[in-house]
Amino acid sequence: EPEVTQTPSHQVTQMGQEVILRCVPISNHLYFYWYRQILGQKVEFLVSFYNNEISEKSEIFDDQFSVERPDGSNFTLKIRSTKLEDSAMYFCASTDSLTGELFFGEGSRLTVL
Amino acid sequence: GQSLEQPSEVTAVEGAIVQINCTYQTSGFYGLSWYQQHDGGAPTFLSYNALDGLEETGRFSSFLSRSDSYGYLLLQELQMKDSASYFCAVHGGYQKVTFGTGTKLQVIP
Numbered sequence: 001e002p003e004v005t006q007t008p009s010h011q012v013t014q015m016g017q018e019v020i021l022r023c024v025p026i027s028n029h030l031y032f033y034w035y036r037q038i039l040g041q042k043v044e045f046l047v048s049f050y051n052n053e054i055s056e057k058s059e060i061f062d063d064q065f066s067v068e069r070p071d072g073s074n075f076t077l078k079i080r081s082t083k084l085e086d087s088a089m090y091f092c093a094s095t096d097s098l099t100g101e102l103f104f105g106e107g108s109r110l111t112v113l
Numbered sequence: 114g115q116s117l118e119q120p121s122e123v124t125a126v127e128g129a130i131v132q133i134n135c136t137y138q139t140s141g142f143y144g145l146s147w148y149q150q151h152d153g154g155a156p157t158f159l160s161y162n163a164l165d166g167l168e169e170t171g172r173f174s175s176f177l178s179r180s181d182s183y184g185y186l187l188l189q190e191l192q193m194k195d196s197a198s199y200f201c202a203v204h205g206g207y208q209k210v211t212f213g214t215g216t217k218l219q220v221i222p
Contacts, residue, residue: 031208042215043148043156043200048208055208091155098208099144101158 002026006092006105014113016081021108023075023092032075033093033102034067036060043091049075082112115139115205117213124219125191133186133216135201143204145177145184148212151197156212159186159199188218196220 005024013019025032034046047067048055054067066078075094079086089109093102117137125131135145144163148156162168162177162184174187188195201213 033208033210035212043150043202043212045209045211048210050208056206099163099204100146100161102146102148102156102210104155104157106155 004092004094004103004105006108008108009106010109010111012111012113013082015084019079019082019110021077021090021092021110023077023105024073025075025092025094026096026103027073029094029096029103031055031095031098032069034077035091035093036088037091038088046077082110084112086110087112115203115209115211117201117203117211119199119201119213119216121214122217122219124221127191127193127220127222129191130187130189131191131218133188133199133218135184135186135213137182137184137201137203137213139182139203139205139211141205142179145175146202146204146210147175147186148200148202149197150200150215156200191220193220193222
């Protein structure tokens with residue numbers, strides 16, 4: 001069964017360092033998303049992406065964040081200068097339709113020290 | 114923007130029925146989804162309602178009332194494996210799906 005894959009599963013970084021989280025969406029999906037979840041809290045929308053452009057972004061997604069689809073398969077989230085409060089689980093999701101199911105990856109846990 | 118409210122915790126007995134409510138405020142509305150998340154896992158899709166009424170999928174049903182900005186998830190014949198967090202999510206923009214605060218369901222024997 002097709003699935004969304006994310007790497008790394010866990011990354012530890014120092015405050016101020018750049019981090020890139022990678023996602024391979026399901027191959028025939030066109031709509032991509034990044035969410036984050038601080039431990040024990042809700043799943044927060046960061047950004048959505050379609051046709052090589054950002055469709056929507058939240059207030060969390062400031063200038064420190066960027067997304068890119070560098071080739072036909074990968075979808076990346078970059079945090080330029082990490083802060084302690086960026087520590088969270090980051091989930092990538094994809095879908096082939098604007099209505100209905102989002103398919104989530106298993107997440108990348110980011111720990112900022 | 115969007116805001117969604119759910120009860121934070123619900124406890125129910127194995128074999129029983131439980132209803133998890135969700136109220137939302139949103140400037141645009143296309144539909145309401147429900148997701149299940151076990152501890153340490155990814156959210157997994159349960160249901161989607163675009164129109165008013167009840168949608169049934171096995172032991173799970175989801176209801177939507179757009180005029181009341183309200184929906185609920187109904188879980189029947191509860192099993193221990195249903196212990197998890199449940200999130201409603203509103204499709205409120207062109208490509209924006211906003212999750213609610215989440216309800217932690219504990220199923221007890």
